[in-house]
Amino acid sequence: MANRPLTPSILLALSLSACAVGPDYHPRPASELGVPDGWSVSAGQKAREDLSQWWTRFDDPMLASLVQRAQAANLDVAQAVARLRQARESLVQQRANLVPSLSVSGGVSRSEPLRGGSSTTTLPDGTVTSFSQGGATSFSLGADANYQVDLFGGVRRGVEGARASYAASGYDLATVLISAEAETARNYVLARVVQAQIANARDSLGIADENLQIAGWRLQAGLVSSLDQEQARASRAQLAASIPTLEASYNGYVARLGVLTGQAPGALKAEMEAVKPIPAGPASVAAGIPADTLRQRPDVRAAERNLAAATANIGVAAAQLYPQLSIGGSIDAGSTALASIFDVITGRLFANIAQTLFDGGRRASQVRSAEAAADGAFLAYKSTVLTSLEDVENAIVALQTAQRRQQEFAVALEASSNQALLARMQYRSGLTDFTTLNQAESALISARNGVVSARSDAATALIQLYQALGGGWDPSVTPTVPTTGGTANGN
Helix, strand or coil, X not given: XXXXXXXXXXXXXXXXXXXXXXXXXXXXXXXXXXXXXXXXXXXXXXXXXXXCCHHHHHCCHHHHHHHHHHHHHCHHHHHHHHXXXXXXXXXXXXHHCCCCEEEEEEEEEEECCCCCCEEEEECCCCCEEEEECCCEEEEEEEEEEEEEECCCCHHHHHHHHHHHHHHXXXXXXXXXXXXXXXXXXXXXXXXXXXXXXXXXXHHHHHHHHHHHHHHHXXXXXXXXXXXXXXXXXXXXXXXXXXXXXXXXXXXXXXXXXXXXXXXXXXXXXXXXXXXCCCXXXXXXXXXXXXXXXXXXXXXXXXXXXXXXXXXXXXXXXXXXXXXXXXXXXXEEEEEXXXXXXXXXXXXXXXXXXXXXXXXXXXXXXXXXXXXXXXXXXXXXXXXXXXXXXXXXXXXXXXXXXXXXXXXXXXXXXXXXXXXXXXXXXXXXXXXXXXXXXXXXXXXXXXXXXXXXXXXXXXXXXXXHHHHHCCCCXXXXXXXXXXXXXXXXXXX
């Protein structure tokens, strides 16, 4: 379409550019997302606690140090920060479409005759003289301005969507962060668990050595057959065989801790070598009400922002159905002498209106596609909400179950210890056979491992609950690109 000057109708169109096609986004109520008023399991529904640094509640300086190192150096977190930076630049690019673009240019050219560059003239006295036509130099300066008028709000919807996507990337970063924190804590707990299991196995191996020695003495004295000695040898060998497996498992957890903190797998071996007890956190956690989860969980808030972005994209697609208006202008100056380049200045102002009349339904299809994407984003949002509630309830049940198991295994350990002690005394006195002693020792080993397992389950369930509740970040601050090292929300 040919360029034409601005007209009153175009100026009127500019005044109407505050309109934006497409639906306006409104947050969905909790009832529409299927959020119940309370939990279906027994949970502390008093006011939500501050869970931003839940790992400090385990009162384990080594655990706290490892989590802090994971926050600063975990590579998954670093990748999430890079994705957040990318989302921020996308927002900057979208915002740039709201303002005019301005470009300047300048040039100099020189022309020289290569052939036939002379002319002749006849002087008054009749003399014919040739004059050489030399080269010429010219200078030019110019400036151009262009602006795509956002008549129907397509650009503003694009900015709206980019802003929502940027926020979603921030919440994705928080999700990765709390996952790294929880995984670090979980692997630390499991490493201490295996340390306790190795200690139990070595203690049991020492007792098995004593039993084997006693069986040998009784065999030499002719009090028992070689069956007792062979049973003792087999029991001792089975205990010894379990230790390398436990050591391999321990090495795996320590190696994982090294990688989680951004180090080589073996970087923490010396630091973790000293045996420490399994960390135990508080007996209970205030879960609040289910609606609190929507505000605390960053993955839920990311899903909500993705829905907002998808809703904005409907407006972006719908704006393409309407005419597109662009205005611009240019200023040019040129001369054969640099000093006089501004003696003559020309300017131009223009406006273009374009409207696609037929495209085979492509743009209308793009609108329907954006609407379908928004419907999918809502379903993903609802799914994330319900999954988060499921995570919380499962973690609550797991913690309560582990605590009950701890109580029962404590009783079992006391009884098994008394039984094993009595059986050992009776075997030494010849009052019972080795099979009875072996059964009592096996029950003691099982009870010891059961106590360790229950403590492990309680600690990991507590970590799972903290993660399910969205602990490990500051929910009052939308994560942004950090200006210095560390996490985006300053933890």
